[in-house]
Amino acid sequence: MEAPPDNDVLWARSLHFSHRDGSPGLAGISLGVRQGEILAVSGPRGSGKTTLLRCLSGLEPVRCGEVWFNSSPVHTLGPMARERLRRDRFGWIDPEPFLVPELNVWENAALPLMLRGAGRRRAKVAALEWLERLDVGEKARSRPRDLQHAERQRVAIARALAHGPTVLFADEPTAPLHRADRAHVLRTLTAAARSHGITVVLATHDAETAALADRTVALLDGRRVHTVHLPDSPDTEGRAACSLSA
Template sequence: MEAPPDNDVLWARSLHYRYPDGSPALAGVSLGAREGEILAVSGPRGSGKTTLLRCLSGLVPVRHGEVWFNSVPVHTMGPVGRERLRRDRFGWIDPAPLLVPELNVWENAALPLMLRGTSRRRAKTAALEWLERLDIGDKARRRPHELLQAERQRASIARALAPAPAVLFADEPTAPLHRADRSHVLRTLMTAARSHGITVLLATHDSETAALADRTVSLLDGRRVNTVHLPPAPDTEGRAACSLSA
């Protein structure tokens, strides 16, 4: 088993993955991401972007291929080891906000820190800082059901950034946002990653979002390809606010 390059914080080789029905999702994907690098994983819907991020982050076990984090083989870890790795070193942003309904906004944002053992006071301070950066500090004491969809997504992004993860997996993180919000949130995300040395793997089917990354890996039908022409993201303004408001 060949060790990964020293300058790659995350490294994968020849990843293969099949869905439960047997259809292929990944077919021999290899990549490496350096510390502090923002790497876009681009491709149309159904190309394998989310599956790749789930394999790299340990959300699903790798049965064929290798995944390494800081020279530690993730692919040989059991469920408990992968869960601890995700809790302590990784952050995750879903395309749709997944918040704990019983907690208010700052408690949701502080939750990963408190699960690590950080004191409630310190976790709250970090959570409030990110909520302010993402322009929802005034919603800190509200419950998720009191927020608009875009506000809930900002809270989810604050939750992912508050613990300052070593690697942040962002799966279409601005999909629910209006076009005007999308640019601001992406700038905040990119600035935070660069200032804190966070490695970001950003899955996107939007060419404008992919262009903000340091480098792009393109997928098509579960395989790496040289180029995929991506359409610009549609403007969701109005439709998201009307249909997904609390």
């Protein structure tokens, strides 16, 4: 078994995945994520971005193919070990900010640190620091329901960053936002990741978002493609038949 290159923090080889109902997910994806880079995984909806991220982060068991993290295999780990790996080394941002509604904002952001056994004071300081940096520091004591959507998403980013993960997986973190909020969220995310040397794997179907990344991996139908050649959109086909001018 060949060891991955030294500067690749995360590395996948010929990753195949099919969903539980048998529908195809990934078909032989190989990629390497370098230390400290921001890698965009782009592609249209349904191209397997989320599945790839879930496989890389150990949310889904990998049965066919290999995933290596820091020169140790992830695909051979059991569910408990993968859970510990996620808790200690990975961060995850959902498309929707799923915050715990009962906790206030800073407690939400401090939760991963507390889950790792950090003291309450230390967790709070780190969480407040990140909330400040992401411009939601004023709302640190309010409940998630009192915040706007973009603010909640920034809190979710703070929660993912607060425990200093090695790799941050962001699955379409800006999909439900307007463009102003989207740019703000992305800028804060990328700036924070770069300043702390956090590797980011960013799934997006948006070319503008992908432009912020160091490198882009394009997916199409569960395969990695280098140049996307989609068939021309059938914009004229059938239009004459439906035309009312007849």
